[in-house]
Amino acid sequence: xxxxxxxxxxxxEGKKTDRPACICPGGMMNMVTAELMxxxxxxxxxxxxxxxKMADLAKAVYEKGCFENYGVPFCMTVEAEEMGARVDMGxxxxxPHVIEYVIDSVCDYQKLTPVDVTKGRAKVVVDAIRxxxxxxxxxxxxxxxxxxxxxxxxxxxxxxxxxxxxxxxxEAHAYMEFITDQLITFGRAQIEAGADVIAISDPSGTGEIxxxxxxxxxxxxxxxxxxxxxxxxxxxxxxHICGQMRPVYREVNELHSNVLSFDSVVPMKEARAHxxxxxxxxxxxxxxxxxxxxxxxxxxxxxxQKHGSDILSPACGLGMKSPLANVQSILECLKEEx
Amino acid sequence: xxSKEELLKKLSDGxxxxxxxxxxxxxxxxxxxxxxxxxxxxxxxxxxxxxxSQLYEEEEYFVTDVLLCSDAMYAGLDILRxxxxxxxxxxxxxGVIGVVEGDTHDIGKNLVKIMLETAGxxxxxLGRDVPLxxxxxxxxxxxxxxxxxxxxxxxxxxxxxxxxxLLEEAGIRNKVKVxxxxxxxxxxxxxxxxxxxxxxxxxxxxxxxxxxxxxx
Numbered sequence: 441x442x443x444x445x446x447x448x449x450x451x452x453e454g455k456k457t458d459r460p461a462c463i464c465p466g467g468m469m470n471m472v473t474a475e476l477m478x479x480x481x482x483x484x485x486x487x488x489x490x491x492x493k494m495a496d497l498a499k500a501v502y503e504k505g506c507f508e509n510y511g512v513p514f515c516m517t518v519e520a521e522e523m524g525a526r527v528d529m530g531x532x533x534x535x536p537h538v539i540e541y542v543i544d545s546v547c548d549y550q551k552l553t554p555v556d557v558t559k560g561r562a563k564v565v566v567d568a569i570r571x572x573x574x575x576x577x578x579x580x581x582x583x584x585x586x587x588x589x590x591x592x593x594x595x596x597x598x599x600x601x602x603x604x605x606x607x608x609x610x611e612a613h614a615y616m617e618f619i620t621d622q623l624i625t626f627g628r629a630q631i632e633a634g635a636d637v638i639a640i641s642d643p644s645g646t647g648e649i650x651x652x653x654x655x656x657x658x659x660x661x662x663x664x665x666x667x668x669x670x671x672x673x674x675x676x677x678x679x680h681i682c683g684q685m686r687p688v689y690r691e692v693n694e695l696h697s698n699v700l701s702f703d704s705v706v707p708m709k710e711a712r713a714h715x716x717x718x719x720x721x722x723x724x725x726x727x728x729x730x731x732x733x734x735x736x737x738x739x740x741x742x743x744x745q746k747h748g749s750d751i752l753s754p755a756c757g758l759g760m761k762s763p764l765a766n767v768q769s770i771l772e773c774l775k776e777e778x
Numbered sequence: 779x780x781s782k783e784e785l786l787k788k789l790s791d792g793x794x795x796x797x798x799x800x801x802x803x804x805x806x807x808x809x810x811x812x813x814x815x816x817x818x819x820x821x822x823x824x825x826x827x828x829x830x831s832q833l834y835e836e837e838e839y840f841v842t843d844v845l846l847c848s849d850a851m852y853a854g855l856d857i858l859r860x861x862x863x864x865x866x867x868x869x870x871x872x873g874v875i876g877v878v879e880g881d882t883h884d885i886g887k888n889l890v891k892i893m894l895e896t897a898g899x900x901x902x903x904l905g906r907d908v909p910l911x912x913x914x915x916x917x918x919x920x921x922x923x924x925x926x927x928x929x930x931x932x933x934x935x936x937x938x939x940x941x942x943x944l945l946e947e948a949g950i951r952n953k954v955k956v957x958x959x960x961x962x963x964x965x966x967x968x969x970x971x972x973x974x975x976x977x978x979x980x981x982x983x984x985x986x987x988x989x990x991x992x993x994x
Contacts, residue, residue: 470933528907534880535933537907598885602842603849606796643930643961649885651840682961687837703961726932727964756962759932 443578444508445636445675451750452637452676452698452719459778460745462752462771463721464501465639465678466511467584469701470757471501474532475764479504485529488515488536491567498572502579505768507753509637511582512568516641518561519586519626520594523552533760542595546604546615552595555622557629565626566633573634580675583635585627587642587679588662589650592619598644605654612658620662624669631671638670639678640697646681647688656691667696678721682756689714704755712748720748723755729766730759737769742777782813786822789854793826794833796846798853805857815861823854827896835981841885844980848892871991874916875926876904878941880934886960887928889980894926897984910937914944917954923991926983928960935962939971955990959983 442450448461464471477483480500487493498510515536521527526540543551557566565583572581586594592615593601605612627638645659659681667677676698685692685706692700693715701721702711711720724740725732741752752770780788785808792801801823808818830847833839839847875891877884884906891901902920904912917925925945927938938958945951955974958967968976974990977983987993 530880533933533936535931537880537882539882539907598883599845599888602885603846606842606846644883644885647840649841651843654840654842687840726962727967730932731967731970757932759935761936 445578445580448509448580448637448751449675454719459774460750460752462507462774463509463580463582464507464511464753464758465509465582465584465637465641465680466498466514467586467639468516468641468643468757469511469584469639469680469754470514470535471507471511471754471767472497472514472760473758473762473764473767474760476500476504476506477532479764484514484532485536488513488529489561489564491564491571494564494568495571495575498568499576504764505771506764507771509580509582510572510576511584511639512572513561513565513584516584516586516590517594518565519555519591519622522555522560522562523595523622525595535757538594541597544596545600546596546608546612549615549618552618555626557626562626562629566629569630569633569635580636581634582637582639582678583627583630583633585623585630585638585640585666587640587645587659588616588620588623588666589645589659590642591623592616593644602649605650605658616658616662620665623666627666627670631674636675637678638674639680640666641680643682646683647685647691648683652688652691655688656694660691660694664694664696680721685711685714693718699751701751701753702755708744708747708749719750721751721753722749724752724770726754726756726758726762729754730762732766734765734769734772737766738773741770741773745774745777780807780811782808782811782817785811785813786818786825789818789822790826790829793823793847793850793854794829796843796850798850801850801854802857805854809857809861815858816863818858819855819862823851823858824896827851827892831893831896831981834979841889844889844892845885851896870898870900871924871993872900872902872920872922873924873926873987874902874904874913874920874922876908876913876928877906878927878929878934878937879907879909880937881929881931882906883930883960884928886930886980887926890926890928890959890983893980893984894987897988899987910940911944913941914948914950917945918948918950922954924955924957924987926957926959928958929963930961932962935967938973942972955987957983957986957990
């Protein structure tokens with residue numbers, strides 16, 4: 441019998457396994473629900489700032505039969521906050537979000553504070569990974585990074601950022617290099633602490649927003665630079681891109697990650713047809729997970745599996761009110777089918 | 779001296795080509811030649827923005843392109859608008875728009891606002907991370923005809939349903955149409971929470987608003 445970690449490793453290497461894996465990375469892909477917090481009596485927003493609680497909540501996701509991984513953090517604001525953005529920690533049901541930017545233009549990036557992994561919430565995340573590494577085995581630990589474009593548009597007004605990609609190309613590249621260097625620092629620290637997998641979500645860097653040319657020039661370039669700079673000693677990497685892939689399949693295929701993940705607007709069948717040789721992750725509708733029932737979730741799970749998903753996962757972050765029974769149905773279904 | 783038609787084309791092309799400075803220059807030249815501001819806006823700037831939307835629909839243009847086109851349009855509007863004959867704003871159909879509480883992603887909302895303004899609606903923009911009650915209070919104060927809400931996050935979708943309940947409590951649900959949109963939103967979700975409509979993108983949002991409000 442394979443452990444979840446062994447199974448994920450084989451899948452990431454493109455090898456055959458008994459069945460698909462079932463994970464939800466964390467970060468933007470939130471896997472914490474209100475019911476889960478009640479079960480283990482560990483709550484957000486406290487767990488965003490306390491390594492012990494963060495690790496305990498991450499453990500609960502696996503222990504309660506939701507997904508076969510641990511993952512931290514539970515938001516996508518750590519990097520921006522460490523660089524100086526003001527963040528509202530949210531509540532039991534709302535995710536943390538940036539409420540005050542640091543700079544007004546890509547030209548001002550020297551004003552940003554470089555990420556220091558021995559301080560603030562970057563340290564909380566690294567400590568939580570260390571705790572998970574010490575106290576568990578056989579289950580992959582996923583460390584999450586906010587993608588370069590999403591991080592870059594979290595410390596300044598996104599509309600200005602998007603415009604300057606075109607109008608101030610040279611400065612925008614210098615800014616993206618700085619941002620990517622900060623993500624590399626944070627990612628390497630996560631792996632050093634014991635993260636087996638690094639998942640990068642870049643919801644603000646979609647093909648739909650940027651168009652193919654800028655998607656390649658800014659999203660693909662810097663995600664790859666980040667991926668290439670992470671240590672080789674790890675299980676693998678996942679990149680999640682939101683939105684339609686039709687305009688950018690060719691560019692997406694250039695990403696150096698082991699796994700590609702999409703949201704539910706991308707039919708798994710279409711993704712498989714365009715990305716024949718890639719390991720694909722996805723994409724059970726979070727709408728069905730929140731408002732459907734276990735039967736519906738299982739039906740969608742079987743459909744994803746049939747159409748070529750190697751790693752079953754929710755298509756996006758879970759809604760906080762998603763019933764535990766629905767969330768547990770993805771994994772249950774995979775075990776039944778195997 | 780350029781003819782009116784030439785200048786209108788310059789305005790329209792400038793918007794499509796995202797050339798803010800060209801548009802501003804053409805707008806000034808147009809005014810100096812004594813042509814009516816209203817035509818310059820409708821047949822020049824708005825025409826250009828409509829062409830940009832068409833390109834967006836055809837997937838030739840993407841979100842960043844449309845944002846730059848709208849900058850060029852607003853550069854021209856700033857110059858021409860002061861010369862418009864006074865029209866009471868009451869005649870205009872008014873909409874309230876914002877990103878629901880808990881979320882700060884507003885690219886989609888901005889785009890929808892731009893498109894609706896281009897289509898002639900008077901839009902009141904509440905911005906992002908908007909307290910739910912504020913949608914209702916503003917709709918009531920401004921006598922709004924419709925409310926548009928968006929979110930990119932699954933965790934904040936529920937706020938839209940709350941706004942609909944609050945509109946009911948305030949006794950104005952039958953006076954305002956509710957439109958929603960954003961990454962995790964779907965027609966199914968709109969039906970479930972009792973919204974009047976869902977649109978997948980900014981161009982569709984204009985069509986939806988016109989349909990809901992019976993505007994040809």
